[in-house]
Amino acid sequence: MSHEISKAKLLAVGLLAWSSFSNGALAEMASAETLAAPCAGCHGPNGSSYGPATPTIAGITQDYFLSSMNDYISGERKSTVMGRIAKGYSAEEIKVMADYFAKQKIVRFPQEVDAALVEKGRKLFQNYCEKCHEDDGYLADGIGVMAGQTKQYLHFMVNDFFSGDREWSKKQKKKMQALMDDHGQEGYDAVLDYMASKK
Amino acid sequence: MTKFNRRSFLQLTGAAAVTGAAVMGAPSIAKAAGKKVVIVGGGPAGATVANYLRMMDMSIEVTLIEANKNYYTCFMSNEVLGGKRSMDGIRQDYTGLEKAGVKVVYDMVTGIDGAKKKVMTKGGQTFEYDRCVVAPGVDFKFDKYEGLDAEVAETKIPHAWKAGPQTALLRKQIEAMPDGGVFTMVAPPNPFRCPPGPYERVSLIANYFKKHKPKSKILIVDHKDKFSKQGLFTQAWKKFYGFGTDNSMIDWMKGTDVGTITGVDVDGMAVTTDFEEYKGDVINFIPAQKAGPIAFAAGLTDDTGWCPVDKVSFESKMVPGIHVLGDAAIATKMPKSGYAANSQGKVTASAIAAALNGKTQGVPSYVNTCYSIAADDWAFSVAAVYKYDKEQDIIAGVKGAGGLSPMDASAEDRKREVAYAYSWYNNICKDIWG
Structure with missing residues (x-):
């Protein structure tokens, strides 16, 4: 009996998530799961990316998802393809996708890293990065999750900040510039290998 | 995963489970x-x-x-x-x-x-x-062409438009081709699987020839007068393969100039048309398609x-x-x-x-993103977000969104699109096959 009930629950859960709006006004918009499903093609199942470059978007905060999408749409944040895709969604659709991805648990897949660089990066990270990227880069309130993020993407973003393609805050600029001044690109290679090593 | x-x-x-079960009920x-x-x-x-x-x-x-x-x-x-x-x-x-x-x-x-x-x-x-x-x-309309059938495709003139043994065969033929040889491709008429695919294919074969068999040539005998991402491909071919010059590695013949493609001369290794024939040391004939x-x-x-x-x-x-x-x-x-x-x-x-x-x-909600790699660090894409348009009964691209990579994108962006193409491959395969 309890098995029967759980089966029924299971079934209802699945249907609710994918097509809870059988009719009526709600049917005008696709569900969060339906809207988010095609994102997996580039960002990985449920938003956790196997890499090497496309970022994981599972587990990012609603704020960061919304600000990123809005900046892609306006062109304030440069991209190769994301801007073209972001423009395909309404503000309401983006909002439900933000809620959806914020609830997804990040799965971190192993990445190739250099052990010596990881060690070096650990110390540099504490000195230069951890004030904002708290808890070893696992915490990210309104910013991107660094821990376990795809390494190539992290390099792209560092390059974009330094080239001026991506806007940075005053505090962020000061810290990131200090790491560059003190340790150069090798410092970044170490820090990003350290972040990529996170499981 | x-x-x-x-x-x-x-x-x-x-x-939501409890409520859901109650709503669903016994039926x-x-x-x-x-x-x-x-x-x-x-x-x-x-x-x-x-x-x-x-x-x-x-x-x-x-x-x-x-x-x-x-x-x-x-x-x-x-x-x-x-x-x-x-x-x-x-x-x-x-x-x-x-x-x-x-x-x-x-x-x-x-x-x-x-x-x-x-x-x-x-x-x-x-x-x-x-x-x-x-x-x-897809399947292939071999009966539209003289001299071409499934067996010829499997043994001598592969289409390699379904990946597998024919991909391996065509690669072997390309490797065995002498420097200075001609690779001739017949590009299919619309509609067909992967519209930019034939043009990405010649790009990557040209990329290989440039390094290993620089005197070789590629001839595209097309059923069509225009093709997907044509501007971006042409730009890449000019940049990397001398397209448009006397010394171009790639030559594209559009459908109107080709006339009707009638088939192949298997023994003579040539593509035949109602005007002429085009020889190839390797021939990659991609036929018209159907379900x-x-x-x-x-x-x-x-x-x-x-x-x-x-x-x-x-x-x-x-x-x-x-x-x-x-x-x-x-x-x-x-x-x-x-x-x-x-x-x-x-x-x-x-x-x-x-x-x-x-x-x-x-x-429903649908998306398509399609990358084409034209050289080692050079890729571009086309993307669209789709919604169902009931009035026209089509899956319509959302207006103002999607489209092609810009013609004036930086070399860095072209390089990033290669990295994103590889990531797309890894992620979509996991999404499809688990």
Whole structure:
């Protein structure tokens, strides 16, 4: 009996998530799961990316998802393809996708890293990065999750900040510039290998 | 990964479960007894439906029937031809789907009885279904051409437009070709699988020739007067392969100048037209296309040679209870691409899950992104977000969104698109095959 009930629950859960709006006004918009499903093609199942470059978007905060999408749409944040895709969604659709991805648990897949660089990066990270990227880069309130993020993407973003393609805050600029001044690109290679090593 | 998907999916919606069960009531439980879905074809379209059906409703019994133990993806197979990737690098299998609870049967489907809801196989098996999914991909119109047939394609003049043994054969031929030889490609007429594919293929073969056989030439004998991403390809060919100069490695002949392509002279190694013949040390003849054979056998095609479907549920307009998606379906205006098949697979899965539980399907959402790699650090893309347009009965691209990579993108962006193309490959394969 309890098995029967759980089966029924299971079934209802699945249907609710994918097509809870059988009719009526709600049917005008696709569900969060339906809207988010095609994102997996580039960002990985449920938003956790196997890499090497496309970022994981599972587990990012609603704020960061919304600000990123809005900046892609306006062109304030440069991209190769994301801007073209972001423009395909309404503000309401983006909002439900933000809620959806914020609830997804990040799965971190192993990445190739250099052990010596990881060690070096650990110390540099504490000195230069951890004030904002708290808890070893696992915490990210309104910013991107660094821990376990795809390494190539992290390099792209560092390059974009330094080239001026991506806007940075005053505090962020000061810290990131200090790491560059003190340790150069090798410092970044170490820090990003350290972040990529996170499981 | 699939396991995780399901678990997180349930956790996410756990709070709604009790209410949901109450709303659903007893009839749904009764219905759960017979929910058999049989899927014909384990490519991107069929495998996605299988994977997502299991995620959406574990009480659905999903059987996937596929002729081969391994699936070689067409996407990235041009990298194999250009020597950038091995055959192993495009090989997928069905163990991930099996782990997700899909029953995988290796057999060839020979017939489908839409009235009795049965699928028959070459191996003599019969499978009953409540809903059937047919995703056979494309087949080739060999009978349009003299001298060309399936055997010639398998042994001497490959199309390699289904990845697998012909991809390996064509690569061998390219490797064996002497420096200074000519690689001749016949590009197919519309509509066909992967519109930018032939042009990416010559780009990556030119990339290989440039390094290893720099005196060699590539001739494209096209059925058409224009092609997908033409501006971006032309720009890349000029930049890397001397296109437009006297010393161009690539020469493209448009359909109007070619005339009618009549076939091949197999012994003389030439493509024949009503005007002329074009020789090649290696010939890659990509014929005109139609839906895969089982679509014809099951009566799913119309006089276009493709399968008309409802563009929201992907249920056949010819035989009720059967859903057709991917390259074989008429899904105007989505292109015949792997990403489109994957996206349609999710929409189809929600249609089937809803139908088998007496519910109405929700509003669909579709995406296509297609990368083309034209040189080592040079790729570009076309993208679109689609919604169903009821008035026109088309899957319409959202206006103001999507489109091509810009012509004036930086070299850095072209390079990043290569990295994103590789990431797309890794991620979409996991999303499809688990």
